[in-house]
Amino acid sequence: MTDHSNDRSRRRFLKGTAAGLAALPVAGLSLSAPRFAQADDELERLSEDxxxxxxxxYVHDAADxxxxxxxxxxxxxxxxLYTDEGGxxxxxxxxxxxxxxxxxxxxVWVPAS
Ligand code: SF4
Structure with a gap:
């Protein structure tokens, strides 16, 4: 991977993270610890909407x-930024x-290192 692609990935990450954080109040999400502690079977699937x-x-299928x-x-x-839970x-x-x-x-996709 070139330095340019690392720079692009870093910029996309920072831009997407800023956009995602800006959208959190709209989505009614919080960064409180209890949300991180939820079991996967209690978590909602993110809607594309x-x-x-x-x-x-974000799309459910990268082909789209x-x-x-x-x-x-x-x-x-x-x-x-993805945590594989086995499913x-x-x-x-x-x-x-x-x-x-x-x-x-x-x-925001960032290559796994
Ligand atoms: S795991 Fe998927 S949704 Fe999350 S930042 Fe990476 S590409 Fe985006």
């Missing part, structure tokens, strides 16, 4: 990504209290 999801162009930042092969499951859905640090699809994508 959620304002926080729309802010970062319609964002210029998308590059083939990028999916939530290979994003460093088709996992946690994402951008969306605390929600699950994202392993095959999903958003423009």
């Amino acid at each position: 959620d304002p926080a999801a729309e802010a970062v162009a 990504a319609d964002d210029p930042a998308y590059e083939e092969g990028q999916i939530c499951a290979n994003c460093s 088709d859905w996992g946690r994402c640090s951008v969306f605390p209290g929600k699950l994202v699809a392993a095959e999903g994508w958003c423009n």
